[in-house]
Amino acid sequence: MNIKLNFWIDVATFTGFMIAMEPHSTGLTIHEWFTVAAVGTLIVHFVLHWDWFIRLTSRFFVKLFHSSRLNYLLAIAIFIGFTSIIVSGLMISEHFVPALGFQVGARYGWRRIHSLAANLTLVLVAIHVALRWEWVKAAFIRFLMTPFRKIEKADPVLTEEDGM
Amino acid sequence: MKFLLRCLLVLAVAVAIGLILYDAVQALPGTSPSSNPPGTQLETQNGSNAPDNPRPYPPRNDRGGGFRLRSVVGIAGKAILFSIIVFVSVMAKNIVFERAPNRKKKEN
Numbered sequence: 412m413n414i415k416l417n418f419w420i421d422v423a424t425f426t427g428f429m430i431a432m433e434p435h436s437t438g439l440t441i442h443e444w445f446t447v448a449a450v451g452t453l454i455v456h457f458v459l460h461w462d463w464f465i466r467l468t469s470r471f472f473v474k475l476f477h478s479s480r481l482n483y484l485l486a487i488a489i490f491i492g493f494t495s496i497i498v499s500g501l502m503i504s505e506h507f508v509p510a511l512g513f514q515v516g517a518r519y520g521w522r523r524i525h526s527l528a529a530n531l532t533l534v535l536v537a538i539h540v541a542l543r544w545e546w547v548k549a550a551f552i553r554f555l556m557t558p559f560r561k562i563e564k565a566d567p568v569l570t571e572e573d574g575m
Numbered sequence: 576m577k578f579l580l581r582c583l584l585v586l587a588v589a590v591a592i593g594l595i596l597y598d599a600v601q602a603l604p605g606t607s608p609s610s611n612p613p614g615t616q617l618e619t620q621n622g623s624n625a626p627d628n629p630r631p632y633p634p635r636n637d638r639g640g641g642f643r644l645r646s647v648v649g650i651a652g653k654a655i656l657f658s659i660i661v662f663v664s665v666m667a668k669n670i671v672f673e674r675a676p677n678r679k680k681k682e683n
Contacts, residue, residue, distance in 0.1 A: 432653045436646035454589075458581045478672045491592055498593040502600075520600055537657050541664030 414569050417459050418550040424452050428536070432529060443507040446500060453493055460486070482542040485535055492532035499525035 427449045434442040457464075467483045474480075501508055502521040508514075540547055549569050 429650055429653055429657070433646050433649040435643070436650060454582050454585050457585050458578060461581050476672075478668055490589070494589045494592045495596055497589075498596050499600075502597075520603060524600065533653065533657060534660055537660035538664045541661045541668055544661070544665045544668070 413459075414550065415554060417456075418554050420452055420456055420459065421550075424449070424456055425536075427452070428533075432533065440506045443500070443504055446497070447507055450497060457486075457490065478542050482539060485539045485542065489532060489535045489539060492528055492535055495524060495528035496532060499528060 427445070430436060431442060431446050431449070437445065464483070464486065467479060471480060471483065499521045502515055503525055504515060546569060553569065
């Protein structure tokens, strides 16, 4: 897996998510178009961790009491969370969906689901980051603090598989 | 090619979950197309079904965007909340998942 690409996609996804959490900052039109475009980065994030996900699925019960197992379940919950945000967002869309020529009747329940899913997913993402904190810290130092320094040997935390 | 197929598979799973969610929400009694949030039902002129506080559907507050102070404070607040949750979770993780190996090391 390309660690650098993975790190920058994570940074972009996180930054985008934080901005999207405050729709007033960009206005609704940009909020809707921007978040639909961000679906691509989320899919790439999941696909970059494909091997980890498949291996952990097959070895889930081998070493059950491990942070990676919790992270695995969290990843599934986050995936469902983001899907809920996107679906509910489309259902209350005032700019994106009408621009495609569709009309969705605004439903009160979808708005509540949208905000609830967004807040819950924020908490889940925070726990997800915490469970891989060593990797996040090592990647931050490697790619942001010392990006131009030649490092003979990369931090092993960056290359090790979580919970294998 | 493999990457693209995996992307499509992830997207297909997301669409499937989305459809399940859509069906589940549509089946809820309070979310039918004709239902409105509490206090927003339209009244008839003769007043037989007149609610106490009739309002139109609450509009989403869209003032066109721009990084105003309130927005920046909002994003900063979310970032601080996120940091606090990360901090607490890292502490909890160290207690829950890394105490047992340390004990074993000491015993050895």
